[in-house]
Amino acid sequence: MKTTHSNSRRNFMKFLGASSLFAVTPGMAEDTTTPHIVVVGGGFSGATCAKYLKMWGGSSVNVTIIEANPTYVSPILSNLVLNGQKTISDLSFTYGDLSSKYGINMIHTTVNSVDKINQSLTLGNGSSVKYDKLVLAAGMDFIKVNDYDITKVPHAWKAGEQTDLLKAQIDAMADGDTFTMTIPAAPYRCPPGPYERACVVADYLKNVKGFSNCQVNVLDANANITVEADTFGAKFAEYGVEYKPSTTVTAVNDETKTLTYIENDVSKTLSSTVLNVIPKQKAAPIVFKAGVNSGNWAPINPLSYESVMANGIYIIGDSQGTGQPKAGHIGNSEAKVCADAILRTLNGVALYPSPKTNSACYSPTSTTEASWLSAVFKYDENEQKMVISNLAAGEPSTSNYSQMFSWSGNLFSDTFS
Ligand SMILES: Cc1cc2nc3c(=O)[nH]c(=O)nc-3n(C[C@H](O)[C@H](O)[C@H](O)COP(=O)(O)OP(=O)(O)OC[C@H]3O[C@@H](n4cnc5c(N)ncnc54)[C@H](O)[C@@H]3O)c2cc1C
Known part of the structure; x- marks a missing residue:
């Protein structure tokens, strides 16, 4: 499967070369004027966004993930726990690499509220954190019938x-x-x-x-x-x-x-x-608390994932309301579009005009076989939304079952390592 955001990324890297402000200098001391980007949620979308913000933005940005749990358990492949092919520990990830390799600050607590006027978050541990840009990558919530x-x-x-x-x-x-x-x-x-x-x-x-x-x-x-x-x-x-x-x-x-x-x-x-x-299902509670939902989901500009209801707040992953699927692979893809857009905006550069995203789901159907489904989305300028440009599927087979682990291994490593 083709990389989803390669064009946009290439374009951005070209831009990096042209901009001295964006020169990545590992280890350079960060001053207090450095923009602080806070990502709420360290799942497939949030962890990826934070990682690519630091990979592409280097010392020009401070990036903090605020994640409720010290360990993330992937829902992807979790049906294989039910039939004994995987354990929860096989699907568990911690955030050590994101801190040590990319310099991302980790705070493990819950974000309770968003003060949009003062650009500040109230945390479950009693403290507050200021942000210049806020990314809400908090997954989804349930609507129970009783x-x-x-x-x-x-x-x-x-x-x-x-x-x-x-x-x-x-x-x-x-x-x-x-x-x-x-x-x-x-x-x-x-x-x-x-x-x-x-x-x-x-x-x-x-x-x-x-x-x-x-x-x-x-x-x-x-x-x-x-x-x-x-x-x-x-x-x-x-x-x-x-x-x-x-x-x-x-x-x-x-x-x-x-x-x-x-x-x-x-x-x-x-x-x-x-x-x-x-x-x-509906968007995560913090999306409602921030007042950036319309109905059950959060409307955003697909060129950046910035809320259409609040400047400087971006919503990626399951909570976004673009019509793209709610899935981890495409959450990882949206995260890269969003990271690129935030860095461009901070530097006064126009948004990349034609982003693509990609979704892939592998579905085990037994202990030995899996099928898959993949969709590529592209931005339609006339409709101003993401539309499907390519759809493909593979029937259940043992070779797809083994490819499922290569695919998931790549996704896990692109997100957490
Ligand atoms: C059985 C199953 C199989 C799946 N298979 C696939 C597949 O094959 N391919 C695929 O692409 N997707 C698959 N998915 C879907 C995928 O797991 C989700 O779409 C994906 O995890 C969503 O990523 P996210 O980053 O939006 O949210 P999440 O992964 O839910 O991460 C959100 C994080 O935010 C944290 N958080 C939430 N609110 C707060 C707060 N207020 N303060 C601090 N932290 C907060 C949570 O603790 C959580 O860690 C599958 C899901 C299931 C259930």
């Missing part, structure tokens, strides 16, 4: 404890038990991810645990499988997954593990041994 206990009905859509909880529930299933998952209306994090999970769990119960009487149900709020419909449709038929499109969950009972849902205008209930409800 207040049920997620330790009993896990979503496992943010990886870590939730993934281990769901795995333990699946491992406690006996032959004849049922596993039911629900898929929210798009847009949600990782378009193929829920369908991939249904395949992984069905394969695990049937082919790894050797159960012949377990039932896997998928209740989808969407009218059809949203992506790779032929691939997942064929796998559902092979595994005997019961797929119900256009179903809206209206209540979740965590005690009885019962769903109430609407199908064809009729309210129905379904009880299951394991319930995996993936709730509807």
Whole structure:
């Protein structure tokens, strides 16, 4: 797959050569006039943005990541924890390289509020931090239908404890038990991810645990499988997954593990041994607190990822509302467009006019096979938005399964190393 932002980056590097202000001098002391860029969130989008700001901006910028957790657990590949092919520790990353190799300041606490007038953040540890530019890369949040206990009905859509909880529930299933998952209306994090999970769990119960009487149900709020419909449709038929499109969950009972849902205008209930409800989604809480959302997501200028509602605040990753997918690979890609745009803006240089971004999702469908889906987006000047310029997909195979680890290894290393 072609690098997403290569043209823009080349262009920027040319600009670097022409600008003495931007000369990168490792180890040079930074004075108090150096612009301070604060990135909230150290996931695929935030960690990448901070790294490229320092790689391209050097000592001309101070960069701080404020991240709630000292360890990041990748949701990418986390369905493989459910079938025992990976552990949470395999998918865990720390921020040592970002500090030691690139000079990024790390603060581990939660950002509680944004004061746009004074350009200052209030932190969970009681202190405050001033910024010149603010990047919100805080992922997404859930909209639950009622207040049920997620330790009993896990979503496992943010990886870590939730993934281990769901795995333990699946491992406690006996032959004849049922596993039911629900898929929210798009847009949600990782378009193929829920369908991939249904395949992984069905394969695990049937082919790894050797159960012949377990039932896997998928209740989808969407009218059809949203992506790779032929691939997942064929796998559902092979595994005997019961797929119900256009179903809206209206209540979740965590005690009885019962769903109430609407199908064809009729309210129905379904009880299951394991319930995996993936709730509807919206931008991260800090986006709402900063007042840069319109509805559930944050509108931005795709040339820079700067909010259309507040100057100097940029939103990348799952929270952005451009219509591009909510996924880690494209979050990494958006981060580079954003880093480039911030550095240009700080230096009075015009934004790169034709950015491209790229999304790639690999979907394991068993312990040995995976499919993939990739989309390239380009900026359409007339529509002033990102549009798909190329779409490609690969069917489940063992070679795609091994390529999945090369792809993810590259993405992990480009983000955290
Ligand atoms: C099962 C599954 C499979 C997936 N597979 C793929 C795939 O194949 N390809 C792909 O591209 N994507 C995939 N994804 C999607 C991908 O994981 C997400 O889209 C991606 O993690 C989003 O990156 P982000 O940087 O926007 O947010 P996140 O990765 O969620 O990072 C946000 C960070 O911000 C921190 N944070 C939030 N609020 C605050 C605050 N107020 N103060 C301090 N810190 C804060 C959080 O702690 C978190 O670390 C998959 C997801 C799942 C669930």
